Amino acid sequence: MSEALWSLKWEKGELVLLDQTKLPGNISYIHCRESREVGEAISRLSVRGAPAIGVAAAYGMVLAFKEIKKEGLSGPSLKDAFHRAARELAAARPTAVNLSWAVREMVHTFDTLPEEEALAGLIERAEAIEREDKALCSAMADHGADLFKGRKNLRILTHCNTGALATAGIGTAFGVIYRLYERGQIERVYADETRPLLQGARLTGTELMENGIPATLITDSMAGWVMKEKKIDAVIVGADRIAANGDAANKVGTYGLSVLCAYHHIPFYITAPFSTFDFSISSGDEISIEERNPEEVRQIRGIYTAPKDMPVFNPAFDVAPHTLITGIITEKGVLTPPYDVTIKNYERSLQL
Numbered sequence: 001m002s003e004a005l006w007s008l009k010w011e012k013g014e015l016v017l018l019d020q021t022k023l024p025g026n027i028s029y030i031h032c033r034e035s036r037e038v039g040e041a042i043s044r045l046s047v048r049g050a051p052a053i054g055v056a057a058a059y060g061m062v063l064a065f066k067e068i069k070k071e072g073l074s075g076p077s078l079k080d081a082f083h084r085a086a087r088e089l090a091a092a093r094p095t096a097v098n099l100s101w102a103v104r105e106m107v108h109t110f111d112t113l114p115e116e117e118a119l120a121g122l123i124e125r126a127e128a129i130e131r132e133d134k135a136l137c138s139a140m141a142d143h144g145a146d147l148f149k150g151r152k153n154l155r156i157l158t159h160c161n162t163g164a165l166a167t168a169g170i171g172t173a174f175g176v177i178y179r180l181y182e183r184g185q186i187e188r189v190y191a192d193e194t195r196p197l198l199q200g201a202r203l204t205g206t207e208l209m210e211n212g213i214p215a216t217l218i219t220d221s222m223a224g225w226v227m228k229e230k231k232i233d234a235v236i237v238g239a240d241r242i243a244a245n246g247d248a249a250n251k252v253g254t255y256g257l258s259v260l261c262a263y264h265h266i267p268f269y270i271t272a273p274f275s276t277f278d279f280s281i282s283s284g285d286e287i288s289i290e291e292r293n294p295e296e297v298r299q300i301r302g303i304y305t306a307p308k309d310m311p312v313f314n315p316a317f318d319v320a321p322h323t324l325i326t327g328i329i330t331e332k333g334v335l336t337p338p339y340d341v342t343i344k345n346y347e348r349s350l351q352l
């Protein structure tokens, strides 16, 4: 795996983020010293991808604690300020549940430690979340690649970016693709460009090329034709939130891919770790879908490609219905229908 690509690093008490809005043209880093800066970087998509957002937020809460301490607060006022910072950070983006999960973990760590041990405890918890994410990616990659045992010359289609830039490890869906490549089973990966912000072209394109994986870029609207003409063997994507019935929110365009896969009889796999599951919601109808600035659709990199006053609908995510999902690749194995049962069992296994 290319060492050149990473989404974030905790270094000398700062959170260093690779500014993904500037890729592929520019490699620049953002040094966050305050939790507010982490929240802004998340909203702006300088750091993005559900697991990476979670890890960034965990370090953001370390920064929040340091700021509050610097103001001289302690006792109940420290606790109030820390909880307020947690609410603010968790609100940076609404769909990826990894964000609120990581913030909740940090609040729990804070709430259970004496004040004088809080800073060390928070740093330790954030580092553990980052380490754990690496291990989760690796386990998902193994389970996902095992689905294709004995097969060669695989043609895989993927959407958005789910690799090292979206996680602390080798990625979710991208991790599976990378493992298949390591095992010599990939003929070609087709990457959707992923309008409007081009995470597929800019980020997955970079990761595929850096790692020497045979790859072809397509526009989102080509996916159906590519499935038919290029005989795609499977579509593998990530997720931002998975409901208890298996409905999975992911980058807008995923719903369409799930429908196209059903028509073409192509297996459609979601790849996600436990922190992407929202066991508290019964279906995708309860997932709040982020709507972003209309300018993201009217313009491409600052140039208007539509009339300036044209109304726009810009949901950042959509929901693939569980009925169209062949399997959900997790760190513990691949969940298959009936998802209400297998996800319940998976949830139980996490509590053991």
Ligand SMILES: CSC[C@@H](O)[C@@H](O)C(=O)COP(=O)(O)O
Pocket (backbone or CB within 6 Å): 045, 048, 049, 050, 051, 096, 159, 160, 161, 162, 163, 166, 167, 171, 172, 173, 199, 237, 238, 239, 240, 250, 251, 252, 316
């Ligand atoms: C590892 S990633 C799964 C998802 O987070 C990914 O597919 C995705 O939709 C990212 O969206 P983004 O808006 O770039 O944060």
